[in-house]
Amino acid sequence: MKRAAYLPLIALVTFSACQNQANNSTTQTQSKKDTNQFQVGIPPGNDTMKHEQTEFYTPVPAVVTPGKTNSEPPSDAVVLFDGKDLSNWVEANDTTKPAGWTVSNGTFTVKPGTGNIQTKQRFEDYQLHLEWREPVEDTTKHKGQDYGNSGLFLASLGKGDAGYELQILDSYHGETYSNGQAGSIYKQFPPLVNACRPPAEWQTYDVVWHAPRFNADSSLKSPASITAFQNGVLIQDHSVLKGVTLYIGHPYYLKHGPSPIKLQDHHHLVSYRNIWVRPLDK
């Protein structure tokens, strides 16, 4: 057999592999389920029903006192930074060491070279509020990814940048690849819009995060998803992550459980304040 004769075979294998993948895909199963469960047209028996039959009294939703303003922590939130200290945080590269970033005037700032920091506590699904501020830098010297770069890792999967990153960057000025600008799920999903404020102004992220779930054999049960808004504007609309954040290569999933939340030291003086999280138990 000549070499060229193998080619159609390879293509055929690729073809059937694709079909296989499609059949196993989580999203397809999901969308099939979605379509089937929705009633179209008047259900039989509706005309003889009483309104009480569709009224439910349990479970009663827990009472939560909202913050005085929408950015203040509600009563059931875990406050990760209240302006005083980093006692809820440790070094990501050595979790026995306290977080070494600079706390000052109710805010804290990346201390370049000290590395990423992460929460002591682990989380799965949650709602998170975080405020961040870009430094004023010389735009002639710093461009693109080299301007006010940091990041929010929604789940830290270990040392360095292991995890799923929501990008923090000065994208008010900077031009960079769209799936690397502020509000992107780094190298996966650009933000829906660029809602950045200029450097030196405080910005907000409000995030709803669903951690991925895994089967006992380590295969993926359900992927991670994120809804996020920046400064009150929707930037990620239930984006379903392809896997962990990678600077190089295609994303993939590896089994993990509840994880810390991590902030990135990318050698720029990005500041943070008012960080709180509400675990969503199901």
Place this chain on the structure above:
Amino acid sequence: MRKTSCLLFSALMFLSMKLMAQTPFHYLSSEPAQNKTMKSEQTATYAPVPKVVTPGKTPGAAPSDAIILFDGHNLDKWVSDKGGPAGWTVSDGVLTVKAGAGTIQTKQSFGDCQLHIEWRTPSPAHGEGQERGNSGIFLQSQYELQVLDSYQNKTYVNGQAGSIYKDSAPMVNVCRPPGDWQSFDVFYTAPVFNEDGSVKSPAYETVLQNGVLIQNHVAIKGKTLNTGIHYYAKHGPLPLALQDHGFPVSFRNIWIRSL
């Protein structure tokens, strides 16, 4: 032979690429081998560039691409659902239900959207259960997000404030007391229908009340009904509607972003 193989190969590759494009994303459970030889530029995308939107100066303020539905001055963007002008009361920058004037709806129709709306139930509170500060926000005139005084006021959970009425109870009760302003921030995905009227994908709703998540990407079961099982009837873009339930509930700062 070589030529035929190449042709065949190309045809099959084309077919499988096409198939890949149509099929849902496949999640990898281990690191793909090609990652070892890839460069960082290969996973950077430059287009389309997300458009620039200037956020509001303060939380709750409208961003630059929002359509202001009520800014405190008039009801120019609204009509009665029975036709004619919207007959509710505008006073001191606040819009209040005029009992008996009926549902009002926007002149403009919407599909997928982000909605910000602030509301206040009357103080002191009168009545019990559903008969206390009742109103509602109807996405696409079909799907009701309940407005009610649910501060220390018991009712059925799928009918309390923040419920998708008779469909989905809120995750928590994060109501402020009557007389205080409250906010809903809504992210809504309109349902998509097949030609035959069946549901291709349902409506989805995520809601924050006073900054707290109360509806989390909930798939809506159908048009809101007080009696009977909810069901879908095919529709396209439709107006946003506010309910007159006979109570002087007030609204302010209403804006919407078409997505």
